[in-house]
Amino acid sequence: MLIGRQKNAESIQEKSGENKKLKSKGLVITKYEISDNKIKFFDAKGFPKKHWVLIKEIPIQEISGIESFGNELRITWNEEVYTFVSKKNSESIISLCDNMQSLLKDRKKTIENNEKSFVRKNALRKVMDVIDSSFDILMGLNEKKIDWIHLEGNVAGVLDSWKLDEGAPLNLDFTNVSAAIKRRIAEETSKEAYGILKFVYQHFDGLKPQDYQKDDSVNLPNAKNLILAYYMLNDVLFGKVVGEVDNEREILALEGVLLDLANGSNVKLNIEELKSGIYKLGVEVDRDRIFKDIRGSFKQKLIML
Numbered sequence: 001m002l003i004g005r006q007k008n009a010e011s012i013q014e015k016s017g018e019n020k021k022l023k024s025k026g027l028v029i030t031k032y033e034i035s036d037n038k039i040k041f042f043d044a045k046g047f048p049k050k051h052w053v054l055i056k057e058i059p060i061q062e063i064s065g066i067e068s069f070g071n072e073l074r075i076t077w078n079e080e081v082y083t084f085v086s087k088k089n090s091e092s093i094i095s096l097c098d099n100m101q102s103l104l105k106d107r108k109k110t111i112e113n114n115e116k117s118f119v120r121k122n123a124l125r126k127v128m129d130v131i132d133s134s135f136d137i138l139m140g141l142n143e144k145k146i147d148w149i150h151l152e153g154n155v156a157g158v159l160d161s162w163k164l165d166e167g168a169p170l171n172l173d174f175t176n177v178s179a180a181i182k183r184r185i186a187e188e189t190s191k192e193a194y195g196i197l198k199f200v201y202q203h204f205d206g207l208k209p210q211d212y213q214k215d216d217s218v219n220l221p222n223a224k225n226l227i228l229a230y231y232m233l234n235d236v237l238f239g240k241v242v243g244e245v246d247n248e249r250e251i252l253a254l255e256g257v258l259l260d261l262a263n264g265s266n267v268k269l270n271i272e273e274l275k276s277g278i279y280k281l282g283v284e285v286d287r288d289r290i291f292k293d294i295r296g297s298f299k300q301k302l303i304m305l
Contacts (some may be wrong), residue, residue: 026083027055037061038260039075041084043284051183056082058163060103068097105109120218121302126298128230130172131198135234137193138178141186151181151189168204172196201231218305225261226305230298233274237291240281266304269297 004081029041031052039058044050044268058077065076071090075082086093134152155178180189204227207220232254239247255271262268277294281287 002158014236016072026085028087029084030054030075030087032084032092034060038061039096043087049217056084058082060100061107063104065102066097066100066104068093075099082290108122117218120223121305124218124223124226124301125203125302126304127170127200128228128295128302129178130236131227132295133232134177134193134196134242135238137181138190139238141190143244146184148181148184155181170200172199184223197231201228204228219264222261222267225257225264226267228248229254233294233298236278237281237294240278241287253280269301273297 027041028043030043032039032041034040037060038057039060040054041055044057045053058075063075063077063080067074068090071086071088071093073084073086073096073134074092075084084093133154137151140151140154155174163223174196177189177192180192204224207224227267236247236250236254239250257270259271274294274297277290
């Protein structure tokens with residue numbers, strides 16, 4: 001008997017809990033309006049002279065679901081269902097529901113595209129870091145005294161099998177570069193670093209439109225131009241380090257790619273300022289700072305792609 005009473009009590013509690021979960025808040029409304037990114041519901045109050053009273057306002061961006069049933073509108077907001085009952089016909093409620101469902105669909109698509117864009121931009125930044133590390137290794141090998149410990153640090157961040165799924169997968173393996181550095185073999189290290197750079201360049205230069213999704217905000221031409229321009233920028237910097245006196249042709253080619261990038265996106269770099277920084281490499285000693293400034297200003301533009 002005691003066990004039976006306890007089970008009955010538990011059953012009543014469970015049903016009571018279910019009712020609380022399913023319970024929605026019903027509010028009678030006469031009209032609604034959409035303004036300031038909110039839905040505002042009103043009812044007419046007062047006698048004999050009526051006036052509009054705000055019943056509830058809900059931020060549109062916080063709505064997770066909306067549906068209509070005749071003259072009833074149900075909105076899911078902050079994990080709670082609010083029911084609004086129109087005193088007038090159901091046509092306005094149905095119209096509001098349709099419009100809001102369309103807005104929510106567009107918002108969901110925008111969020112998804114922003115997430116894809118973030119992933120793509122983060123991936124492109126990784127590629128730029130790979131280009132930096134590979135060129136830094138080549139530059140380090142051209143020093144009078146090679147700092148092998150420093151070169152080990154350059155490759156440490158990209159050592160393991162590094163993969164980037166960009167439609168056509170970009171798979172980079174830095175283990176051979178690392179092994180050559182550890183063996184202190186300059187020629188082999190140079191060959192492996194060149195191999196990485198050649199592979200990256202050919203990968204992006206050979207990408208086709210089908211390798212990128214059509215709805216991706218970071219489109220194929222912009223991504224290609226960004227990486228190829230960054231590759232060329234580092235190649236110009238490398239030329240300055242190894243003592244190339246006449247690299248005007250490379251700088252002109254870089255300008256051309258930067259103009260293409262500017263025409264197809266919001267990435268607009270000050271070419272004259274960039275050239276000024278490059279030319280400083282021939283007269284200033286603080287090379288690391290100049291490199292950091294030039295590369296940093298370029299990477300900052302990535303968010304505008």
